[in-house]
Amino acid sequence: MRRLVTTAVAIALVGGALGAPAVAADTDRPGVPGSFPGSAGVLDPADLLELTPEPALPVLEEQLEPTADETLATARRVLAGDARPTDPSATLVLRDLWMKRSQLRGAERRQADALLARPTDGVTDEQGFGYTVAEAPPLCNTRLCVHYVPTGPDAPPSPDWPATNLAVMDSVWTTIVDQMGYRAPVRDGSQGGNPLFDVYLKDLGGDLYGFCAGEKQAKKRTASGYCVLDNDFAAAQFPNGTPQDNLVVTAGHEFFHAVQYAYDYAEDPWMMESTATWMEERIATTVNDNRQYLPVSQIYAPNIPLDAFSRTNGFQYGNWVFWEYLTSRYGNGLVLKTWKQAGTLKKDGGKSSLPALQKVLRRKGGLHKNYAQFAAGNLTPAANFPEGAEYAGPKVRGAKLLSKKKRGKRFGTKINHLASASYVYGPGDGLDKRKWKLSLKVSGPSKRTSPAAVVVVHQLDGKRKVKMVRLNRGGDGRIKVPFDNRKVGAVSVTLVNGSTRYRCNRETLLACGGKPLDDRLRFAVKGRVTK
Known part of the structure; x- marks a missing residue:
C-alpha cells in the first residue's frame, strides 16, 4: 500500500544541494541528510567541518511480529481511517490478518472476515467500509x-x-x-x-x-x-x-x-514494499511520486538496516532505491529473477528475500560487494542512480580537513547489519604536491560477519575512483590513495556491515522472520597524511 510521508518528516530528513556528500554536524538525529554547499559530486575541502562527537546508534521500534489479536485491532483502525503513525500499510496488515485468521475465534473471527470482505458486502460491514x-x-x-x-x-x-x-x-x-x-x-x-x-x-x-x-x-x-x-x-x-x-x-x-x-504472499515485508515502490518507477517514471520516500531510504538513513520494516518511518518504501541501483546496472529483469527465487511453486527457488537476491547476484560480484558499493555510491546520488542528479546530497557521519600540520584523524562507530557509516577526509593547507598520500587503516569485525570498506577518491574534475579495501580474517585492512589538494577534493570511506546471518523464523519483521546475529559491530578508520 502507498502511504504519504508527512511534510514534517520530509522537512526533518531532507536537505542539501545536489550530487555531493554533505559534511556538516549532525546534532539533531543520527544518519539523516543535511545541507552541503557542493555540486556535481565534487567535494570542496573548504566546506569540510570537524564534527561534534558521534550520536548514539539509533534504535528501531521493536521488530517483533504482532499477534493475531494485535493484527485485528490494527486492521480495524487502519480501515476505519484511524490509523496511528506506528500502524503498517493496509495491504500488509490485511495480508497478516488473512494469514492469522485461523487463530481467531467467535466474534473476532467474524470481525476479521468483515475486514477482509470486498466493498460489495454492503452496509453490514462493521467498519462502514462496504458500499452503501x-x-x-x-x-x-x-x-x-x-x-x-x-x-x-x-x-x-x-x-x-x-x-x-x-x-x-x-x-x-x-x-x-x-x-x-x-x-x-x-x-x-x-x-x-x-x-x-x-x-x-x-x-x-x-x-x-x-x-x-x-x-x-x-x-x-x-x-x-x-x-x-x-x-x-x-x-x-x-x-x-x-x-x-x-x-x-x-x-x-x-x-x-x-x-x-x-509467487509468495508471505515473503519478507521489506521486499514486498520496496519492490512495489520500485515498480512505480517502471510504470510512471515521469511522475516521480516515489521520491517522497527518499528521506527514509538508505541514501539518507544509511544506519538503518536494509531489511527494516518500520511502522513509524516507512524505511521499506524508501529502499526502493536499492533495487533502482541494481537494475540500473543489471537490467529490470533482476527483480523478476529475485521473485522467482523467492517464489514457492515447484519451479521456483523457495528462498526468503536475501538468499534469493544472493542467488541472483552470485555471478555479478555477489550481494556483499554490490551492497557495499551501493552504500558508498549513495554519497553522490548522481553517480548511483539514473535520476540521482536531482536528489539532495546526504550527510556523512564525520569529516576532517587534514593538512601538513594536522595529519591524522580516527573515526569509530558501531554498525547494525546491512547498514553503513561514511566518513570524509579533505586535503588542506600544504598538501599541494603529487607526493602526498592518504594512508587509511580500517579496523572491523571478523571476516565471517561480512564487513566491507569502500574508499572513493573524489577528484576536483568530478571523476570518482572507487576502491574496495581488502580486509583480512580479522576484518583489518590498509590502503593508500592520492591526497594532492590540486586534484583531490576529498576522500570518503564507507564502512559497511554486510552481514546476512540470522536465526530465522523468530517471528520478527526482518528478513526470514529472523533475528540478526551481527548487530552493533565495531568499526574504525584512521586516516593519516603520508608521502
Whole structure:
C-alpha cells in the first residue's frame, strides 16, 4: 500500500544541494541528510567541518511480529481511517490478518472476515467500509473488472472515470505481465461475479491511496486477491499530484502486490514494499511520486538496516532505491529473477528475500560487494542512480580537513547489519604536491560477519575512483590513495556491515522472520597524511 510521508518528516530528513556528500554536524538525529554547499559530486575541502562527537546508534521500534489479536485491532483502525503513525500499510496488515485468521475465534473471527470482505458486502460491514448502495454493472475487459457505485460518497467523479481506471489497470497489466514477464495474478474463481481480476473504487480518504488484499490460497504460498483504489483521488484529499498521476502510480504499486501473491504472499515485508515502490518507477517514471520516500531510504538513513520494516518511518518504501541501483546496472529483469527465487511453486527457488537476491547476484560480484558499493555510491546520488542528479546530497557521519600540520584523524562507530557509516577526509593547507598520500587503516569485525570498506577518491574534475579495501580474517585492512589538494577534493570511506546471518523464523519483521546475529559491530578508520 502507498502511504504519504508527512511534510514534517520530509522537512526533518531532507536537505542539501545536489550530487555531493554533505559534511556538516549532525546534532539533531543520527544518519539523516543535511545541507552541503557542493555540486556535481565534487567535494570542496573548504566546506569540510570537524564534527561534534558521534550520536548514539539509533534504535528501531521493536521488530517483533504482532499477534493475531494485535493484527485485528490494527486492521480495524487502519480501515476505519484511524490509523496511528506506528500502524503498517493496509495491504500488509490485511495480508497478516488473512494469514492469522485461523487463530481467531467467535466474534473476532467474524470481525476479521468483515475486514477482509470486498466493498460489495454492503452496509453490514462493521467498519462502514462496504458500499452503501448497489453497485453499477462492472466495467470489464478480457482480464479485469472495475467495480463502482453510481451514487453516494464512493461514486466516481465522472461517468468516464471507471473507464479511465480500467484503461490504466490494463496498461499496468500489459507492462508488468506481458512486457516484463511477471505472472498474472492468481484467478479468484467466481469472486466478484466472474474469474477476472477485480478492482474496486472506494472513497479511502487522504492518507490511503489504495491496497490489495489476499483472499483464497492456491498452490503453496500463492493466493488470489483483489484491489481497492480511491474513487477519485480528489485534490482536497490528495494535494500531491493530479488525480491521473496518483491513479497511475497507485495502480502500478498495488497491482504488483497482487502479482507478488502469485509467487509468495508471505515473503519478507521489506521486499514486498520496496519492490512495489520500485515498480512505480517502471510504470510512471515521469511522475516521480516515489521520491517522497527518499528521506527514509538508505541514501539518507544509511544506519538503518536494509531489511527494516518500520511502522513509524516507512524505511521499506524508501529502499526502493536499492533495487533502482541494481537494475540500473543489471537490467529490470533482476527483480523478476529475485521473485522467482523467492517464489514457492515447484519451479521456483523457495528462498526468503536475501538468499534469493544472493542467488541472483552470485555471478555479478555477489550481494556483499554490490551492497557495499551501493552504500558508498549513495554519497553522490548522481553517480548511483539514473535520476540521482536531482536528489539532495546526504550527510556523512564525520569529516576532517587534514593538512601538513594536522595529519591524522580516527573515526569509530558501531554498525547494525546491512547498514553503513561514511566518513570524509579533505586535503588542506600544504598538501599541494603529487607526493602526498592518504594512508587509511580500517579496523572491523571478523571476516565471517561480512564487513566491507569502500574508499572513493573524489577528484576536483568530478571523476570518482572507487576502491574496495581488502580486509583480512580479522576484518583489518590498509590502503593508500592520492591526497594532492590540486586534484583531490576529498576522500570518503564507507564502512559497511554486510552481514546476512540470522536465526530465522523468530517471528520478527526482518528478513526470514529472523533475528540478526551481527548487530552493533565495531568499526574504525584512521586516516593519516603520508608521502
